[in-house]
Amino acid sequence: MITFIPRDKVSKNWTIIGPILSIFLTIFFGLLIFTFLGYNPLETLYQIFLSPFSRIDRISDILVKACPLIIVGIGLMLCFRANVWNIGAEGQFIMGTLLAGSFALLFPSVETKFFIFIMIVIGFIGGALWAFIPAILKTKLNVNEILVSLMLVYVAMLFIDFIVRGPLRDPMSFGFPLSKPYPEGAIINKIPFPAIGYLGQLHYGILFIILLIPISWLFVNKTLSGFKINVLGAAPKAAKFAGFKQNTITITVLLISGGLAGVAGVIEVSANIGQLQPEVSFGYGFTAIIVAFLGRLNPIGILFAGIIIATVKLGADNAQMSMGIPKVVTGLFEGILLFFLLTGETLQKYKIKWSKVT
Amino acid sequence: MDALILTIIATSIPLLLAATGELITEKSGVLNLGVEGMMLSGAVGALGAVLWLGSPYFGIIAGGLCGVLMASIFSIFTINFMTNQVATGLGLTIFATGLTGLAGAPLVGKTVPSLPKIEIFLLSDIPFFGEILFKQDFIAYLSVAIIIFITYFLKYSKSGIVLRAVGDDHQSAHSVGYPVKKIRWYATCFGGMCAGIGGAYIPLVLTPHWSEGMTAGRGWIALALVVFASWIPWRIIVGALIFGGITIAQLVGQARGWPIPSQILSMMPYLATIVALTVISGRISKSNSVVPASLGKPFFDTQ
Numbered sequence: 022m023i024t025f026i027p028r029d030k031v032s033k034n035w036t037i038i039g040p041i042l043s044i045f046l047t048i049f050f051g052l053l054i055f056t057f058l059g060y061n062p063l064e065t066l067y068q069i070f071l072s073p074f075s076r077i078d079r080i081s082d083i084l085v086k087a088c089p090l091i092i093v094g095i096g097l098m099l100c101f102r103a104n105v106w107n108i109g110a111e112g113q114f115i116m117g118t119l120l121a122g123s124f125a126l127l128f129p130s131v132e133t134k135f136f137i138f139i140m141i142v143i144g145f146i147g148g149a150l151w152a153f154i155p156a157i158l159k160t161k162l163n164v165n166e167i168l169v170s171l172m173l174v175y176v177a178m179l180f181i182d183f184i185v186r187g188p189l190r191d192p193m194s195f196g197f198p199l200s201k202p203y204p205e206g207a208i209i210n211k212i213p214f215p216a217i218g219y220l221g222q223l224h225y226g227i228l229f230i231i232l233l234i235p236i237s238w239l240f241v242n243k244t245l246s247g248f249k250i251n252v253l254g255a256a257p258k259a260a261k262f263a264g265f266k267q268n269t270i271t272i273t274v275l276l277i278s279g280g281l282a283g284v285a286g287v288i289e290v291s292a293n294i295g296q297l298q299p300e301v302s303f304g305y306g307f308t309a310i311i312v313a314f315l316g317r318l319n320p321i322g323i324l325f326a327g328i329i330i331a332t333v334k335l336g337a338d339n340a341q342m343s344m345g346i347p348k349v350v351t352g353l354f355e356g357i358l359l360f361f362l363l364t365g366e367t368l369q370k371y372k373i374k375w376s377k378v379t
Numbered sequence: 380m381d382a383l384i385l386t387i388i389a390t391s392i393p394l395l396l397a398a399t400g401e402l403i404t405e406k407s408g409v410l411n412l413g414v415e416g417m418m419l420s421g422a423v424g425a426l427g428a429v430l431w432l433g434s435p436y437f438g439i440i441a442g443g444l445c446g447v448l449m450a451s452i453f454s455i456f457t458i459n460f461m462t463n464q465v466a467t468g469l470g471l472t473i474f475a476t477g478l479t480g481l482a483g484a485p486l487v488g489k490t491v492p493s494l495p496k497i498e499i500f501l502l503s504d505i506p507f508f509g510e511i512l513f514k515q516d517f518i519a520y521l522s523v524a525i526i527i528f529i530t531y532f533l534k535y536s537k538s539g540i541v542l543r544a545v546g547d548d549h550q551s552a553h554s555v556g557y558p559v560k561k562i563r564w565y566a567t568c569f570g571g572m573c574a575g576i577g578g579a580y581i582p583l584v585l586t587p588h589w590s591e592g593m594t595a596g597r598g599w600i601a602l603a604l605v606v607f608a609s610w611i612p613w614r615i616i617v618g619a620l621i622f623g624g625i626t627i628a629q630l631v632g633q634a635r636g637w638p639i640p641s642q643i644l645s646m647m648p649y650l651a652t653i654v655a656l657t658v659i660s661g662r663i664s665k666s667n668s669v670v671p672a673s674l675g676k677p678f679f680d681t682q
Contacts (some may be wrong), residue, residue: 025461025679058481106465158653164660167412167465168603172649175596183642310469349480349591356474360452363462363470371461371679 025371032369039365040315040322044329047358054353060346068343069336069354078221083331085222085293089114091230091327092285093309095237096278098318102241103274104254109155109170110282111306112177113148117283118290119181120147122297123189125207126200136206140287141229148283149276151177156275160268166275174306182299189297200297209292226288230324233281238320250274282306308334311355314362330355381510383627388511388519389584391623393418393577393594396522397601398608398615399529400446400573405605406533407566408546408673412468413453414574415598416475420445421578423479426589429491429582438491438583439518439576446575447568449475454567458560461677476592486589494518494583518580525573530612542566546671549678559678574598596649603652607659609669618655625651 048070052062073079093110100107107113121144125136154173158164182198191201209226211219241247253260253270260267290301312330316323337351397414404411411417424445425438453471456462494516503513532539545552545562553559581593600622608614629644637644663669 023459027679054478054481108469154653158657158660162657162661163663164653164656165606168599168606168656169653171599172596172603172652175649176646179642179646183640186642187640307473311473314466345484347480347484347591350477352473352475352477353481354477356470356472356477359466359470359473360456360462363466364456364460366463367461 024374024376025367026374028370028372035365035369036317039368040317040326040362043315043358043361043365046361047354050357051354060344064344065340065346068340068346069333071336072339073332073335079335081221081223083328083335084227085224086334087327087331088226088230089285089289089305090309090312090330091323092233092288093278093282093305094312094316094323094327095233095320096281097309097313098237098316098320098323099241099250099274100278101313102254102318103250103270104257105159105271105274106167107152107155107170107275107278108167108310109152109172109174109306110278110309111302111304112170112174113151113279113282114286114302114306115174115177115181116151117144117146117148117280118286118301119177119184119297120144120150121283121287122200122203122207122290123184125203126189126297128206129201129204131204131206133206134210136204137209137291140207140291141284144283144287145280146283148286149280152275152279152282153272156272159275160271181297181301185297185299191296198299202296203291207291208295209288211292222293224292226292229284229288234320234324241320246273282309308351308355311359314359381507383631384511387620387623387627388515389623390626391619392519392522393580393585393597394601394604394622395615395619396518396525396577396580397574397598398604398619399522399525399612400570400577401601402605402608402610402612402615403529403542403573404450404567404570405674406546406610406671407542407563408549408671408676408678409454409457409563409567409570410464410468410675411450411453411457411471411567411570412465412602413449413471413475413598414570414601415594415596416472417446417449417571417574418578418581418594418598418601419479419592420449420475421575422581422593423483423486423589424575425579426486426489426491426582427482430486430489435492435494435583436517438494438579439521442575442579442583443572444575446571446573446578448571449575450568450571451564453571454564457677458563458567461679464675464677472598480591483589483591488588490587491582493587494580516584518576518583521576526612526616533612543671546673549673549676553678553680559680563678574601577601600648600652603656606663607655609659609663610671611669621655622648622651 052066055065056062073083097110121140124143125140151173155166155169158169159166185200186198189200191199209224211224214220249265249270253265253267286301308330312323312326315326333351333354337348340346341348397418401414421442425442428441429435429438449471453467456467457464496514496516499513503509541557542562545557545559549559578594604615604618607618626648629647632644633641
């Protein structure tokens with residue numbers, strides 16, 4: 022029998038070992054399931070985990086794919102630290118994109134790239150407004166934020182579908198549900214490298230992450246607000262005694278995470294799509310939940326987690342093309358990974374003791 | 380009119396079953412957000428079993444078993460390894476979405492025979508009511524039986540009272556000598572079974588073929604139904620019928636060409652869920668007694 026004994030203090034070793042061990046256990050169990058369902062495990066292993074590294078342009082595509090995951094993940098980090106369960110980032114991503122995109126389409130001849138900054142601000146507002154609904158319901162009426170934020174994902178998906186097929190459809194799109202293309206000023210360019218040209222789809226949106234990670238690190242580790250968020254999540258009673266305004270914190274983290282999800286949408290669409298279409302997100306909002314946990318709710322961890330998960334996503338695309346495995350299998354790995362990561366969290370706090378069944 | 384009411388009932392049965400199962404799980408103090416995942420696995424399991432073994436009744440068994448299997452995974456992690464229940468439940472749904480996508484890929488494009496209707500002798504001849512209530516399929520009767528059983532179980536049986544005690548105060552229940560973890564395992568697996576059968580109902584009756592993510596958020600609506608019912612079993616029937624009604628109303632609206640965009644109509648069940656949660660939660664927060672007090676809190680047994 023296994024019994025758990027509380028540790029005197031949280032184990033630092035497990036903070037590092039946990040995620041690494043989790044990744045290996047996930048690969049092992051994932052491949053076990055693949056073998057069981059009749060797929061070649063070695064080929065699956067290669068396609069999902071290694072093929073994304075096989076060419077330099079593919080490696081830069083990992084960064085491109087990781088970009089929205091990291092931005093959304095950083096926002097969710099704040100929520101999860103405060104024990105606020107925003108699982109509707111997918112919807113906030115969509116609404117941020119939609120608001121900023123509609124705005125961009127009002128100015129068809131804008132050329133200056135400063136326009137992107139306005140779009141990012143509007144995207145933030147769009148996502149934050151969508152997150153404001155669960156925030157206000159949670160704090161005023163004690164409505165469960167998990168269910169409300171999730172229901173709003175379905176609403177957002179249907180809403181963008183309606184807008185793109187109806188009011189914003191490009192009459193020149195030959196019946197396709199697409200908006201007009203964004204103006205020049207709303208497009209994020211690819212980064213040109215001397216002598217080699219472009220590296221895959223690598224674009225200037227990456228710069229936002231380079232800015233976001235240190236800022237968010239300072240925010241959670243060095244500011245009073247960051248400290249309050251941590252206390253509220255770890256010890257809600259202590260937060261109450263200390264007189265922290267729980268509702269203000271809840272609303273703030275939801276608005277920031279919704280806003281960042283919106284920004285992620287703006288960057289993703291401006292860099293890679295350049296117009297509005299019914300599907301803009303491809304599950305980034307949900308995957309970012311895993312990214313936030315794999316990164317141990319820590320900005321630097323989330324950077325690496327985003328890259329790892331993006332690799333698996335791209336690998337799954339490759340596996341779909343070469344082996345006919347449906348793309349949703351990434352969920353299989355993500356789910357198992359989350360199980361082990363959470364177990365790792367328990368092992369940070371408890372020691373295992375093996376004993377014979379009596 | 381009969382036909383319309385029958386479709387509403389059929390639409391509400393998966394919600395009814397999944398919500399009833401989750402109610403028992405939550406009464407034991409476990410919040411399993413993996414209902415959507417358990418329903419999906421029930422759906423794919425049922426389809427596979429029917430294609431393999433022929434009879435739709437095997438689909439019910441397979442659906443239930445798949446649900447229990449998923450609930451067991453959830454139980455190992457949350458109950459034994461004391462992981463965060465919210466995150467683990469999300470993980471279960473994400474995991475099951477991937478797993479069913481993979482397992483369901485060979486089933487795409489195949490259809491299964493639907494669950495036969497069982498007429499109850501004499502009663503089915505009653506005009507109107509006979510048609511609606513006594514010419515249903517096996518799962519429909521089963522779900523009503525489960526609701527009646529659950530109501531009795533929670534109110535009058537000793538095991539039911541122990542289950543509630545575990546959900547309300549696990550430390551006290553433990554110190555009196557009740558096996559908290561074991562009881563939670565059973566309750567979670569019962570929830571998984573119900574969700575699995577509810578999921579099985581979707582391909583067996585509603586749409587007889589596999590498509591990825593075919594539960595379309597029903598698991599989440601079922602979770603909301605438990606809150607809507609304020610943890611009282613019979614209210615789940617009311618809630619499930621209301622949601623079934625809204626779902627069918629918007630479909631009828633789309634078919635008859637109401638002057639509202641179809642996407643806006645499709646939002647109705649989700650918006651109705653938010654409205655229902657808001658109305659009910661406001662009331663619940665005033666009288667806190669209906670929510671199981673230990674809901675969502677991991678239990679650590681000091682030996």
